[in-house]
Amino acid sequence: MNDKLEELKTRLGEIADLTNAAAILSWDQQTYMPPGATEARAAQLTTLRKLAHERLVADEVGRLLDELASDTADLDRDSYEASLVRVTRRVRDRQVKLPTDLVARMSRAQALGRHAWEKARAASDFSIFLPHLEELVDLARETAEALGYEERMYDALLDRFEPEMKTSQVEALFAELKAGLVPLVQAIAERQDAVDDSFLTGEFDVDRQWELGLEIVKKLGYDLNHGRQDRTAHPFTISFTPADVRITTRLYPDQLKPALFATIHEAGHALYEQGIGRALDRTPLSDSASLAVHESQSRMWE
Amino acid sequence: MNDKLEELKTRLGEIADLTNAAAILSWDQQTYMPPGATEARAAQLTTLRKLAHERLVADEVGRLLDELASDTADLDRDSYEASLVRVTRRVRDRQVKLPTDLVARMSRAQALGRHAWEKARAASDFSIFLPHLEELVDLARETAEALGYEERMYDALLDRFEPEMKTSQVEALFAELKAGLVPLVQAIAERQDAVDDSFLTGEFDVDRQWELGLEIVKKLGYDLNHGRQDRTAHPFTISFTPADVRITTRLYPDQLKPALFATIHEAGHALYEQGIGRALDRTPLSDSASLAVHESQSRMWE
Known part of the structure; x- marks a missing residue:
């Protein structure tokens, strides 16, 4: 063998x-x-x-x-x-x-x-x-x-992101989430002014925003010996083996949230990729389990 | 056919x-x-x-x-x-x-x-x-x-840089150049202080050095729609087809010459690569004729 x-x-x-x-x-x-x-x-x-x-x-x-x-x-x-x-x-x-x-x-x-x-x-x-x-x-x-595909055309494509999941299962899941989320979002929308978030807009030096984001994700555990951050039009994370997992962000001089949360979100994805066992390198076992698992990691940190 | x-x-x-x-x-x-x-x-x-x-x-x-x-x-x-x-x-x-x-x-x-x-x-x-x-x-x-190889071991390797040239030919060429260059360099060395070049050392903002170099090579014809400049430990030019020919430089806050002349030198290489006919793309005809031809272009602009 x-x-x-x-x-x-x-x-x-x-x-x-x-x-x-x-x-x-x-x-x-x-x-x-x-x-x-x-x-x-x-x-x-x-x-x-x-x-x-x-x-x-x-x-x-x-x-x-x-x-x-x-x-x-x-x-x-x-x-x-x-x-x-x-x-x-x-x-x-x-x-x-x-x-x-x-x-x-x-x-x-x-x-x-x-x-x-x-x-x-x-x-x-x-x-x-x-x-x-x-x-x-x-x-x-x-x-x-x-x-x-047997049931729905999208099943064939969904399988790439969520192995063996069916579109109908996602719809059932989303329906359940919707029942809880819609009233919650409405309740939040009614109290939009309950918290003063004015400090999130203003003038923010983009270089210092950059440093702040990196400082935070380093503390979360993102390893810059095996990663780096660059600018892009729409933030993404990309892995070339766990030895090199890169994040990207975009900066706005008048808003603090987009860059900061993009950096944290992408670092969440990157922490997952950097954590994959090196014994699995250069095999399909080194791929992520599914997109939902991946997104759970980015959302959790964000 | x-x-x-x-x-x-x-x-x-x-x-x-x-x-x-x-x-x-x-x-x-x-x-x-x-x-x-x-x-x-x-x-x-x-x-x-x-x-x-x-x-x-x-x-x-x-x-x-x-x-x-x-x-x-x-x-x-x-x-x-x-x-x-x-x-x-x-x-x-x-x-x-x-x-x-x-x-x-x-x-x-x-x-x-x-x-x-x-x-x-x-x-x-x-x-x-x-x-x-x-x-x-x-x-x-x-x-x-x-x-x-027939004559000298290095002939086999030299051929990659200068097709069909022999080490003995390079030695003869260098001997001739040496006869002229050594006295010239000595004569220059004796008059090292004839020109005041103190303005080349001092404090030079690295971002402005960067801009100056790019401004000059753009005027020389380097096309940034098909190229870009980045920092590196030792400057080089690299081509991924004439559609994408990149240069690199390194910056010193106390010296003007290294970054400026590296940028111009590499842009000379890049102008040669960017000028190769696009009809030759993705074939061995798109490669440079020889290293000496390549270096002649970088040295000329420098």
């Missing part, structure tokens, strides 16, 4: 390197890349994601997983070996259903769409982004059809 | 994307990457360079080049088609001699060595870098042996 496991890990390691490299290129696109590089970047991202996909769906990986599935059948379900085979299989089964060409077209549309979204946002002109959004929705539908 | 040429261009395009992605990761390592990410980055760079190498030396590329060489035999030597085949062949012939494993070991040693060099530099402690330097020299010797 050990030889096969090592071969699987070598292959998964290279796939993870390609995926992490794509994430670094995406981070750069959203932080420092000059605007004129959009087309070139779309080509680079497409190639990396295409190669990662091709290598994951390769027959040899399928054979290795089949053989290792029987080799690990008697092991504890939560053992490293059994988990690696089970989770990799789940991820791969999904990718096998997607033609590489669709993965490439989606990757390209996302890279070009992001640039258009930034332009549209800066110009407050939705029409710049609209054709890109239409293409992205078409590609998402094509992806859902390729993946297949 | 057209089908074969298109297939070659598709393959070369993906190889260029991998190489450019590696360059972006290297830029990030030298500018923004948190120090704790060094090991992960070495793995990512190694995978990208390994895959680029494997894909270039693939038999199919060799066959395509052989067939296209006869298809383009009657074309003008400087035509796009004939040049693409000739230059790609030259680049590939060299890479074919290198085992992928050696390419991977070199890539890893470079990524780890760079980190050690930065640490050594900050601590003024050469011993931190020494073992890495020894490994890099060993790998360079192994590379030279794999490439082969």
Whole structure:
């Protein structure tokens, strides 16, 4: 079993390197890349994601997983070996259903769409982004059809964020939350002036806002030896293995809350990613459990 | 011929994307990457360079080049088609001699060595870098042996910077330059105080130094829609296609010259890269002609 496991890990390691490299290129696109590089970047991202996909769906990986599935059948379900085979299989089964060409077209549309979204946002002109959004929705539908679904089309896409969850379950959950939240929000809205929050608006030096945010997230445990903060149009967190988990924020000279809470929120995501065991590096086990788990960590700190 | 040429261009395009992605990761390592990410980055760079190498030396590329060489035999030597085949062949012939494993070991040693060099530099402690330097020299010797040479071992490595130039030619050239330069430098040294350059030292706000440098290189023609400047330990220029050519500089609060001339020097390199025809994008024809040509451009502006 050990030889096969090592071969699987070598292959998964290279796939993870390609995926992490794509994430670094995406981070750069959203932080420092000059605007004129959009087309070139779309080509680079497409190639990396295409190669990662091709290598994951390769027959040899399928054979290795089949053989290792029987080799690990008697092991504890939560053992490293059994988990690696089970989770990799789940991820791969999904990718096998997607033609590489669709993965490439989606990757390209996302890279070009992001640039258009930034332009549209800066110009407050939705029409710049609209054709890109239409293409992205078409590609998402094509992806859902390729993946297949029983009940609702969105189930196929939701599965990527919340493994095995159904749209109908989310709707039931949201209905329950809504019943409690709507009266609560109304009650709060009626007392909007009960607390004086005027100190949150005014003039706030952006460099000092930056320092304040970093000071706080360092105290929360965010490790700057394995992370950093940069500016962006819409804050996000991105991981290139737990050794390098970066956060972003945006600053407004007249408001304290947006930058501060964006920094804390993103640091919550980052704490989760930085906390993933390093023994899982460069395997699908290093991915987060689900988007809800991820968001719970960011919201909790925020 | 057209089908074969298109297939070659598709393959070369993906190889260029991998190489450019590696360059972006290297830029990030030298500018923004948190120090704790060094090991992960070495793995990512190694995978990208390994895959680029494997894909270039693939038999199919060799066959395509052989067939296209006869298809383009009657074309003008400087035509796009004939040049693409000739230059790609030259680049590939060299890479074919290198085992992928050696390419991977070199890539890893470079990524780890760079980190050690930065640490050594900050601590003024050469011993931190020494073992890495020894490994890099060993790998360079192994590379030279794999490439082969007739006269001198360094010929094999020099060829990468100055195609087909021999170490003995460089020595003859340097001897001639030395005969003229040594007396010139001595004559200048004797009159060191002839010009008052005291205005170059003093207190210079680093933000204003930054602005001054950028202002000047913009006037020289450096296009910030396809480039940007960042800080680093030792200034360099790096290209990810002519659409994205970045420069770096370092700032000293008590000296004007280092940042200003580094910025101008690197912008000279960048002007050369930004000027390469976009029709050559994602092919080996988009690479610079030689290091001497490159350096002539940076020195001229400086």
